[in-house]
Amino acid sequence: MKNKLLIIGASGHGKVVADIALKMNRWQSVAFLDDDKRIKSSLGLEVIGTSCDVSKNIETSDIFVGIGNNVIREKIQEMLETLGASIPVLIHPNSVIGEQVMLGAGTVVMAGAIINCCTKIGKGCIINTGSTIDHDNLIEDYVHISPGVNSAGNVKIGKGTWLGIGSTVINNVQITEGCKIGAGAVVIKDIKTTDVYVGIPAKTINRKNVT
Template identity: 75%
Template sequence: MKKKLLIIGASGHGKVVADIALKMNKWQSVAFLDDNENIKLSMGIEVLGKSSDVLKYLEYFDIFVGIGNNAIRERIQKKLEAEGASIPVLIHPTTVVGEQVEIGVGAVIMAGAIVNCCTKIGKGCIINTGSTIDHDNTIEDYVHISPGVHLAGTVNVGQGSWLGIGSVVSNNVNITSGCKVGAGAVVVRDITEAGTYVGVPVRRV
């Protein structure tokens, strides 16, 4: 762990990430990189340059990818890993994390989230505000669990999937990789084909 944190992305998601980092109180300073040259400050935090500048900061900064898009976040984090970057896990102080929970590098767990025992959270995941993940879940790499999502026990969510705000997944359900589940949707049986799913219960669109 380094003494400074650098967040790639100074927009909405990046600002929430920065807020969590500040509340964790583990770094002497926090800064951003962002490709919008018009942004010099975000939340009063300095933007040091563009995302392409990141390599010159690897020696002195932990690096975190604060970008909400799953595919872009995965691409950037994989490049950082290949360069040997120090990538932390960010957990808001109000989060409840159970025993025997594994959390991959680059994951963020936001305010009020609950992750119950024996669950595995993959690399680069977003476990968003007020979401709940019950026991024995497997959330694969670069998944976004939106605010207010509720997963029952023994749920598997495949790599790069996105569960929309307020969606619900019943117990013992598997969701394959590359899925988008719409806001407020209810998943009661396995989803085996990538695609977009909406409704109560969900149907593919």
């Protein structure tokens, strides 16, 4: 780990990421890169350049992608990995992490989140405010777990899936990659087709009564 942290993205999600980094108290300095040149500072921290400036900071800084969109976050993090960047894991001090939990590079765990034992979370994931992930979950790369999501035991969530605020996944359920689960939805059985799912129980909005 290096003494400086650069966060790509200075908007809403990036600010929360920066706040966590500051509370971790591991870096001597924290700053942003953002492609909107009108933004000069965020959360009282300086925006020192754009994403094009990443390469010249690789040797001196840890770099974290503070962008909420799963697809964009994956694209940028994969680029960082090809450049050999040091990509940390950010964990809010007020989260709870159980034993034998694995967190991939570029994942952030926000305030009030609980991750129980023997869960594996891939790289570039967002475990958002007040969410709970129970034992033996497998959360693949670039998943976004929104605030207040509850995932029971032995759940698998596929790469790039987004779980909307307050949604629930019961135990022993698998959700395929690239899905969007609407706010407040309750997933009670396996989701095998990439789509948008809403309601209680969760059903696709594109094909009647198919889950």
